[in-house]
Amino acid sequence: MIGLVILLLAGPRHTHTVEIRGLAFHPAVLTVAVGDTVVWINRDIVPHTATGTRRKWDSGQLQQGDSGRYVASRTGRAPYTCTLHPTMTGMLIIGRE
Amino acid sequence: MFNRFAILALSFTLAATLHAQTTGTPAPAPAPDLSDPEVAHVAVTADNIDIDLAKFAQTRTHNAEVKQFAATMITDHTAVNAQASALATKLGVTPADNAVSQSLQSGATRARKDLDPLRGAAFDRAYIAREVAYHQAVLDAIDKVLIPTTENAELKKLLEDVRPAVATHLEHAKALKTRLGTGT
Numbered sequence: 001m002i003g004l005v006i007l008l009l010a011g012p013r014h015t016h017t018v019e020i021r022g023l024a025f026h027p028a029v030l031t032v033a034v035g036d037t038v039v040w041i042n043r044d045i046v047p048h049t050a051t052g053t054r055r056k057w058d059s060g061q062l063q064q065g066d067s068g069r070y071v072a073s074r075t076g077r078a079p080y081t082c083t084l085h086p087t088m089t090g091m092l093i094i095g096r097e
Numbered sequence: 098m099f100n101r102f103a104i105l106a107l108s109f110t111l112a113a114t115l116h117a118q119t120t121g122t123p124a125p126a127p128a129p130d131l132s133d134p135e136v137a138h139v140a141v142t143a144d145n146i147d148i149d150l151a152k153f154a155q156t157r158t159h160n161a162e163v164k165q166f167a168a169t170m171i172t173d174h175t176a177v178n179a180q181a182s183a184l185a186t187k188l189g190v191t192p193a194d195n196a197v198s199q200s201l202q203s204g205a206t207r208a209r210k211d212l213d214p215l216r217g218a219a220f221d222r223a224y225i226a227r228e229v230a231y232h233q234a235v236l237d238a239i240d241k242v243l244i245p246t247t248e249n250a251e252l253k254k255l256l257e258d259v260r261p262a263v264a265t266h267l268e269h270a271k272a273l274k275t276r277l278g279t280g281t
Contacts, residue, residue, distance in 0.1 A: 022261040024261075046176045047173075064176075084173070085269065087265055088265070
């Protein structure tokens, strides 16, 4: 019961998808809420990572068709990159629930 | 099947550009027509050349960024090679050695010979400069010859998929070259 109340108070969680194609993140800038899940899907031939610049998260190498996920844990701007291709950059803007 | 003339043109463009960049002299006259198996061999050879040079660079460099760049070249060109080989298999093409492949390979041997005596920052600068030239030549060939003229839909799609990787490698190498400086 308490768990249900907490769940209701917390509000709905959303899942957002970022496609990696053409050696770029689409969308490059994504606004989410704390508790939301971001899923990266690699559509490219070559492998990629989605790695927080401050190393808060790292998807590991994603081969073509693989996906990695991150649950936004606190508010703020969270820049990330592909460690294999440092010219690829993205940004999560994490707001309150 | 493969668009023989388009890939042949890529081979010559690539070979000529690399030859001119590494020797400062005009490229030798183009070889005669190639069979589809020979054309497939050229594509695999071009990929393997960059993989081999990257493996050599990993044994030589002490620069973390150069080491990471080389690792990316190995990872990406291996992935591209797998796709190219899969397409060749699907199209019934078995790669066969030929004059253009041998020309590319001898150019790579020369590059390796030029890099061999170098150490430290001098090696890093020479390796990355070579990578800038190599990827620029490949990108030019893809943009100016291959994609506009290729008729086989699957091959065109593969080229279009590979192009961003080559362009990104080029930008990565250029940025590294700037950071490494001229050494003067």
